[in-house]
Amino acid sequence: MNIEQQFNLIADEYDNNRKKFIPCFNDFYQSTTEFIASNIENPKRILDLGAGTGLLSYFWFRHFPTSEYVLVDIADEMLNVARKRFSGINNVYYSILDYSNELPKESFDVVASALSIHHLENNDKSDLFSRIYDILPSNGLFVNYDQFCAGDPEMNDWFDSYWENQLANSGLTEHDIELWKERRKLDRECSVEQETEMLYKSNFKAVKCIYSCQKFSVIAAIK
Numbered sequence: 001m002n003i004e005q006q007f008n009l010i011a012d013e014y015d016n017n018r019k020k021f022i023p024c025f026n027d028f029y030q031s032t033t034e035f036i037a038s039n040i041e042n043p044k045r046i047l048d049l050g051a052g053t054g055l056l057s058y059f060w061f062r063h064f065p066t067s068e069y070v071l072v073d074i075a076d077e078m079l080n081v082a083r084k085r086f087s088g089i090n091n092v093y094y095s096i097l098d099y100s101n102e103l104p105k106e107s108f109d110v111v112a113s114a115l116s117i118h119h120l121e122n123n124d125k126s127d128l129f130s131r132i133y134d135i136l137p138s139n140g141l142f143v144n145y146d147q148f149c150a151g152d153p154e155m156n157d158w159f160d161s162y163w164e165n166q167l168a169n170s171g172l173t174e175h176d177i178e179l180w181k182e183r184r185k186l187d188r189e190c191s192v193e194q195e196t197e198m199l200y201k202s203n204f205k206a207v208k209c210i211y212s213c214q215k216f217s218v219i220a221a222i223k
Contacts (some may be wrong), residue, residue: 018055021180023163024213028145029059029114031219032180034209037063040141044068045110047135050116052211054082056145057092060112068180070104072097080096100124107135114145118189122198125190129202133223142221144195150214151191194219 019025037196042064048057050072061069069092073079079094086092095104100120111132117125132142150156167177190198196219198209204221211218 001142009187017172017176020172020176021167022216023166023170026218027211027213028216028218029056032145035127035210036141036143036220040110040218042067043141045070045106045108046110046112047104048072048109049111049181050119051082051094051114052078052114052116054079054085054092056112058080058085060110061086061089061092061186063211067091069093070095070106072099072104074098084115100128103131103135107137108140109137110141110143111136112143112145115147116148117144119186121188122190122194125195126198126202129199129221133204136223139223140223142223143218144221145216145218146195147187147189147215148192148195148217149189151193163215192219195219 006165022028025203045068046057046060046064048060048069048071050056051057051073052075054071057069057071060067069086071079071082071092072095073082075097076096079096082092083094084157097104097149119126120128129142136142167180192212196207196209199221204223206222208220209217210220
């Protein structure tokens with residue numbers, strides 16, 4: 001199955017299992033977003049790439065409820081969960097779009113993504129970062145909450161092994177684990193250091209990993 005089919009298949013269970021799949025869930029999503037929000041002005045428009053069920057936008061919305069949100073994903077069933085999440089809220093919009101090929105033509109003050117860009121090959125990541133740069137204003141912000149390899153193969157084995165052991169003891173069903181193993185075949189992880197270099201090459205003036213816990217890191221880049 002391709003990425004769209006894989007994620008449509010698990011849309012309804014996605015949020016329920018997310019905390020089990022990400023042992024550092026609260027720090028990764030909540031604390032990091034609080035840190036970012038404390039350092040920026042209220043954005044007018046926020047673009048969420050690979051938005052899925054709208055989980056990342058939910059954490060941003062808690063800090064910036066008056067911002068306009070555009071949630072982009074290729075899996076309509078995932079966006080249907082997001083539509084339910086933000087039901088009755090009129091400043092959240094949805095777009096079924098493959099962001100690896102195109103981005104919305106409007107400009108945004110913030111572009112954010114969670115656990116999506118690691119599905120792209122490195123040359124496609126670099127191309128995406130350049131296109132994100134182009135739709136941001138001066139001092140605009142890009143934030144990538146994502147899954148990374150360790151860089152060093154031996155250390156990456158440590159990361160993977162520890163994560164797998166955590167999942168085995170998380171309460172996930174065997175079916176959940178099997179679906180996760182299938183999704184892992186679609187992963188094209190780079191290291192934090194590689195992505196930082198890509199972002200600098202895309203002309204971002206300041207790039208920093210602001211959170212890291214084994215497989216999961218958050219990188220912020222300012223235009």
